[in-house]
Amino acid sequence: xxxxxxxxxxxxxxxxxxxxxxxxxxxxxxxxxxxxxxxxxxxxxxxxxxxxxxxxxxxxxxxxxxxxxxxxxxxxxxxxxxxxxxxxxxxxxxxxxxxxxxxxxxxxxxxxxxxxxxxxxxxxxxxxxxxxxxxxxxxxxxxxxxxxxxxxxxxxxxxxxxxxxxxxxxxxxxxxxxxxxxxxxxxxxxxxxxxxxxxxxxxxxxxxxxxxxxxxxxxxxxxxxxxxxxxxxxxxxxxxxxxxxxxxxxxxxxxxxxxxxxxxxxxxxxxxxxxxxxxxxxxxxxxxxxxxxxxxxxxxxxxxxxxxxxxxxxxxxxxxxxxxxxxxxxxxxxxxxxxxxxxxxxxxxxxx
Numbered sequence: 001x002x003x004x005x006x007x008x009x010x011x012x013x014x015x016x017x018x019x020x021x022x023x024x025x026x027x028x029x030x031x032x033x034x035x036x037x038x039x040x041x042x043x044x045x046x047x048x049x050x051x052x053x054x055x056x057x058x059x060x061x062x063x064x065x066x067x068x069x070x071x072x073x074x075x076x077x078x079x080x081x082x083x084x085x086x087x088x089x090x091x092x093x094x095x096x097x098x099x100x101x102x103x104x105x106x107x108x109x110x111x112x113x114x115x116x117x118x119x120x121x122x123x124x125x126x127x128x129x130x131x132x133x134x135x136x137x138x139x140x141x142x143x144x145x146x147x148x149x150x151x152x153x154x155x156x157x158x159x160x161x162x163x164x165x166x167x168x169x170x171x172x173x174x175x176x177x178x179x180x181x182x183x184x185x186x187x188x189x190x191x192x193x194x195x196x197x198x199x200x201x202x203x204x205x206x207x208x209x210x211x212x213x214x215x216x217x218x219x220x221x222x223x224x225x226x227x228x229x230x231x232x233x234x235x236x237x238x239x240x241x242x243x244x245x246x247x248x249x250x251x252x253x254x255x256x257x258x259x260x261x262x263x264x265x266x267x268x269x270x271x272x273x274x275x276x277x278x279x280x281x282x283x284x285x286x287x288x289x290x291x292x293x294x295x296x297x298x299x300x301x302x303x304x305x306x307x308x309x310x311x312x313x314x315x316x317x318x319x320x321x322x323x324x325x326x327x328x329x330x331x332x333x334x335x336x337x338x339x340x341x342x343x344x345x346x347x348x349x350x351x352x
Contacts, residue, residue, distance in 0.1 A: 019178070020178055021238030021239035022257070023056075023239060023240060024056035024209070024245065025058070026064065027045070027061070028045060028307075029063075030042050030045060031298075031313070033309055033311065035313070037074070037078070041307050041308055041351070043081060043085060046082050046086075047089075047350040048306065048343065052252070054093055054249060055094060056094035056096055057086070058097075059082050060098035062154070063243040065294060065312055072108075072109070072112070079116045087117075095120075097109070099113070099122070106142070107143055110143045120149065125154070125159075133164065137167070144174060144177070145176070148177070151172075152181045153183055155290075168193050168196035171196070172200045173200060180209065181210075182208060184212070185213075198228070198233050198235050199226060203235065208224075208236070208237050209238060209239055209241045210242070211242055214277050214280065217259055220239075220256060223236050224236070240252075240256060243293065244276070244284070249339060275334055279338065281326075282330040287326075292323045294312055295312050295317050298312065299323065306350070
């Protein structure tokens with residue numbers, strides 16, 4: 001989109017497309033039956049995502065399992081594998097590193113990621129769950145000295161917390177903030193983030209990314225508007241950074257581009273969004289309040305022959321009773337949304 005030149009009352013200005021956008025899957029971590037990383041499978045899933053046409057890859061985030069951050073060397077090995085596979089592919093994608101822990105740990109991880117070719121960091125509150133908003137903002141600024149930052153509004157059911165509208169206003173004013181992943185699974189809080197960006201002088205420089213797995217299409221096609229200085233600004237999601245995009249990745253990349261190109265939300269597009277929400281309910285284990293959301297991503301890939309198991313680093317992270325059957329049913333009902341034919345055709349080559 002281009003910005004309007006008119007500045008009269010009621011004039012509409014639209015944000016330039018930020019560098020950060022498109023479909024960005026949150027990378028899963030694939031373990032064998034022995035609980036160790038299966039490097040062959042890990043390479044295969046990276047190749048799958050790249051072949052699917054993603055705009056970026058987020059590694060070391062929730063779907064990659066936060067426990068990986070307890071072993072810095074292993075975390076860097078995973079970051080390096082993804083970087084090397086991207087370099088070997090000759091494709092262009094933005095590498096986003098998830099960082100964790102207190103300020104010292106988060107800065108050290110960001111510096112390590114920068115040395116491995118990553119271009120931005122997604123900020124997690126893990127390691128500092130009780131920190132006040134001022135401390136979280138200070139941490140973000142410190143990490144921003146190493147790499148540009150993406151704020152993360154995570155739903156409370158999986159470890160997130162409420163953050164005030166004022167927090168988001170202050171975060172987007174940081175010159176190193178290039179985006180915010182809005183994933184509170186709450187329309188009010190998602191609007192808080194959008195409004196913070198819209199009312200900032202940096203509104204053209206900060207991308208809004210959906211992480212609301214229950215409203216992916218709705219987020220991607222919904223314009224947010226606010227009159228500032230007599231000009232009505234419009235902001236739309238630049239893309240999505242989601243664990244849901246770790247499966248059905250080709251369909252996700254195509255759907256994201258379709259949504260971003262749409263001038264209006266057609267009923268067919270919105271209906272497709274509801275189908276995707278139904279898929280997500282199985283994958284993210286909604287019936288058990290998201291208890292199996294990380295293992296559910298791995299279970300999809302296991303059933304499709306890309307992952308050796310659905311095992312996770314934390315023994316408490318496991319597929320819930322009945323979840324595997326729900327995933328199998330979703331694969332039968334929505335094969336296109338889960339790339340069934342695409343994976344079957346290329347799986348052996350990715351695993352070679």
